[in-house]
Amino acid sequence: MKRIGHWINNRPFSGSADRSGNVYDPATGRVTAEVTFATVDEIDLAVAAAKQAFPGWRDASLNGRQKILFSYRELVDRHQQDLAGLLSAEQGKTIADALGEVNRGLEVIEFATNIAHLLKGDHSENVSTAVDTYTLRQPLGVTAGITPFNFPGLVPMWMYPIAIACGNTFVLKPSEKDPSVAMLLAELFAEAGLPDGVFNVIQGDKTAVDRLLEHPDVAAISFVGSTPVARYVYETGTRNGKRVQALAGAKNHMVVLPDADMDLAADSAVSAAYGSAGERCMAISVVVTVGDAADKLLPRLLERIRALKIGPGMDSDSEMGPLITKEHRDRVASYVASGIEEGAEALTDGRDFSVPGHEDGFFFGATLLDHVTTNMTVYTDEIFGPVLSVVRVDTYQDAIGLINENRWGNGTAIFTNDGGAARKFQNEIEVGMVGINVPIPVPLGFYSFGGWKDSIFGDHAIYGPEGVHFYTRPKVVISRWPEPIHRGVDLGFPQHR
Numbered sequence: 037m038k039r040i041g042h043w044i045n046n047r048p049f050s051g052s053a054d055r056s057g058n059v060y061d062p063a064t065g066r067v068t069a070e071v072t073f074a075t076v077d078e079i080d081l082a083v084a085a086a087k088q089a090f091p092g093w094r095d096a097s098l099n100g101r102q103k104i105l106f107s108y109r110e111l112v113d114r115h116q117q118d119l120a121g122l123l124s125a126e127q128g129k130t131i132a133d134a135l136g137e138v139n140r141g142l143e144v145i146e147f148a149t150n151i152a153h154l155l156k157g158d159h160s161e162n163v164s165t166a167v168d169t170y171t172l173r174q175p176l177g178v179t180a181g182i183t184p185f186n187f188p189g190l191v192p193m194w195m196y197p198i199a200i201a202c203g204n205t206f207v208l209k210p211s212e213k214d215p216s217v218a219m220l221l222a223e224l225f226a227e228a229g230l231p232d233g234v235f236n237v238i239q240g241d242k243t244a245v246d247r248l249l250e251h252p253d254v255a256a257i258s259f260v261g262s263t264p265v266a267r268y269v270y271e272t273g274t275r276n277g278k279r280v281q282a283l284a285g286a287k288n289h290m291v292v293l294p295d296a297d298m299d300l301a302a303d304s305a306v307s308a309a310y311g312s313a314g315e316r317c318m319a320i321s322v323v324v325t326v327g328d329a330a331d332k333l334l335p336r337l338l339e340r341i342r343a344l345k346i347g348p349g350m351d352s353d354s355e356m357g358p359l360i361t362k363e364h365r366d367r368v369a370s371y372v373a374s375g376i377e378e379g380a381e382a383l384t385d386g387r388d389f390s391v392p393g394h395e396d397g398f399f400f401g402a403t404l405l406d407h408v409t410t411n412m413t414v415y416t417d418e419i420f421g422p423v424l425s426v427v428r429v430d431t432y433q434d435a436i437g438l439i440n441e442n443r444w445g446n447g448t449a450i451f452t453n454d455g456g457a458a459r460k461f462q463n464e465i466e467v468g469m470v471g472i473n474v475p476i477p478v479p480l481g482f483y484s485f486g487g488w489k490d491s492i493f494g495d496h497a498i499y500g501p502e503g504v505h506f507y508t509r510p511k512v513v514i515s516r517w518p519e520p521i522h523r524g525v526d527l528g529f530p531q532h533r
Contacts, residue, residue, distance in 0.1 A: 038069040040215050042078065043222040043237035045085045046230070051078050057212045057241070062128030062358040063348035065396035069126075071215045074240040079207075079247045082236040086178040086205035087253050089233030094175050094203045096231075098152040105149045105201055108228035112142055115224060119217055123189055124349035126214035128357040128398070129312045131349060134189075141193030143481035144499050151201035154504050167516045173508040175203030176255040176279065180248045182269065183218075184261045185211035185360050186315040186420075192218060194485065195258045198503040200234060207236045207254070209244050213360055249273045256507065258498065259283065260317070262418070263444075263490050270493035281506055282493040283317070283486065285418040286446030290320045290475060291435045291461070292329045296451040300473065302336035304451065308475035309424040310344065310356050310402045318447045318469075318476045322408070322415065322425045324435045330428050334383070334406065337424075341384055341402045347391050358398040359421060365398045368421035372403055375414035375425070380405040386422060410438065418444075432457060440466045445488030449475050468492070 040059065041050040051072040059069040074082075093101075112119070120134035127134075157171035181195040188210055196206040210218040222237045238244055248254055249272045256279040259269045266284035273280035290308065292301045308320035325333060349357035359365045369387045376382055386401025400422055408415055408425035415425060429435050439448055449471035450461045458472045468487035471477035479485055479500065486497025496506035 040069055040071040042074060042239055043219055044082045045232045046226040059126055061125060062360055063394055063397045065398060071212050071239050074238045074244050076247050079238055079244055082207050082238045083178055083251050083253050085233035086207050086236055089231060090177055090205045093205055093231060093234050101201055102149055102152060104229045108225050109145045109149060111224040111228055112145060119189055119220060122216045122220060126216055127188055128349050128360060130354050130357050133312050137187055137190045141190045144193050145197045147481035148197040148201040166519060167514060169514050172511040174511055175508055178254050179204045179256045179507060180207040180254050181258045182209045182245055183211060185213040188214045188217040191260045194499045196235060198499060199507045202504060202507040204507055205234045207238060209238055209240060209248060212239060212241055215239050250276050254278060266493050280494050281496045281498060283498060284491050285444060286317050286491050287322060287418055287442055287444045288318060288320050288447045289322045289324050289439045290449045291324045292333055293452040293457060294327045294329045295453050298332045298336055301333055301451040302340055304475035305337060306340040310422045313356055313359055314422040315420055318478055320475055321419060322427055324427050324429060324438060326429055326432050326435050330426060337404060338383060341404060344402050346399060348394060359400055362398050365400050368400055368419055371414050371419045372423060375405050375412055378412045380408045380412060380414060436464055443490045446491035447477055
């Protein structure tokens with residue numbers, strides 16, 4: 037049985053193996069590896085390695101850091117197929133989807149290669165007589181990331197390339213469900229010339245999370261995951277004096293107005309709802325149809341759903357793969373059952389879906405529920421699976437009000453050919469990321485990703501300019517060099533002359 041350990045000081049570290057977890061192939065249901073869970077002492081060892089490496093890395097030249105990042109970018113690009121293969125084998129998504137994930141991660145690495153420009157400060161000469169004022173952005177120290185199973189390559193790359201480019205060191209705690217991608221990424225960073233201790237990976241569960249949250253030498257924590265855990269991470273981390281960005285759950289709505297291009301809307305809704313089997317924090321899980329839009333849209337949705345090819349992620353013909361675990365599949369099934377019991381109409385029902393030859397895999401068919409109302413659990417809860425709910429409203433203002441009343445505010449989209457309606461939507465909607473005829477508005481690496489309301493805890497969005505600000509802190513320097521004539525002691529409040 038393959039055993040997956042940790043990465044400390046630029047080399048594999050097997051650990052004590054007192055506790056471990058199983059890693060599955062979601063397409064077959066078989067255990068393919070065992071991942072070692074770090075003890076508190078082993079977590080402390082990784083943090084100590086990062087702390088020891090920090091002074092040297094902080095003082096490394098910006099040009100030197102950039103060269104390593106450029107080399108790393110080339111290695112990740114060269115190993116895209118290897119990363120995608122590991123990702124598909126442990127997470128379950130299709131190879132095409134996995135390659136897309138790696139490519140979006142590369143965008144953030146590319147953004148981080150421009151760190152010298154991003155860390156420029158301001159300078160004002162002669163603010164007072166012979167006095168200059170300027171600002172610096174300096175790294176925090178040891179930083180850490182806690183990342184989810186659904187994007188084992190992309191979400192860590194939202195964090196550590198920017199943190200490290202800014203001069204911090206980093207400890208990554210990836211999901212224990214698909215840990216291998218993080219290990220290959222760490223190996224490639226070492227090959228790129230990253231010094232020992234700057235990037236470390238520890239495997240584990242809540243023990244690892246809690247130790248990072250309370251460790252006195254960890255200055256900042258980045259997290260992506262469910263809302264309850266994000267709230268816990270934020271409250272625990274800040275209580276221990278840490279800077280925390282915690283990105284949380286979502287219930288992303290897509291509004292379709294009667295004037296929309298219905299073929300475009302149908303293509304977009306099916307792609308955004310069922311891509312990666314719905315295991316995306318930016319997946320569209322609710323389509324809000326206004327007026328008679330549902331009558332035009334639903335036949336098109338059904339036509340596309342029935343044509344979807346669902347199968348093992350490693351199969352090049354598959355468009356949608358399995359869910360991550362049997363337990364998660366059963367949880368999604370329970371939501372569909374509850375929705376039907378509460379009055380939703382199942383136009384397609386994926387609970388009994390199976391793939392011939394892969395009957396033990398964690399597959400779930402694309403599900404479409406019509407006549408969903410806002411008091412049903414399929415609407416109030418984040419399902420995180422291939423379940424699309426249709427909510428019908430009479431007016432455009434009803435659609436805006438429905439979204440604004442929802443406790444989450446991660447992403448949303450509107451489909452219309454009316455520019456005025458689109459502008460009203462982007463202005464009034466209380467959501468952090470908005471798409472206009474774009475179903476999944478995930479910003480490119482030179483912007484920042486972050487929702488509103490219960491979709492984020494903390495003041496900073498992730499990656500992009502907000503990521504640079506999160507992983508650095510400003511310092512103001514006011515300088516005056518000695519003058520030939522000294523002014524003498526003056527105990528009065530400093531005044532500008």
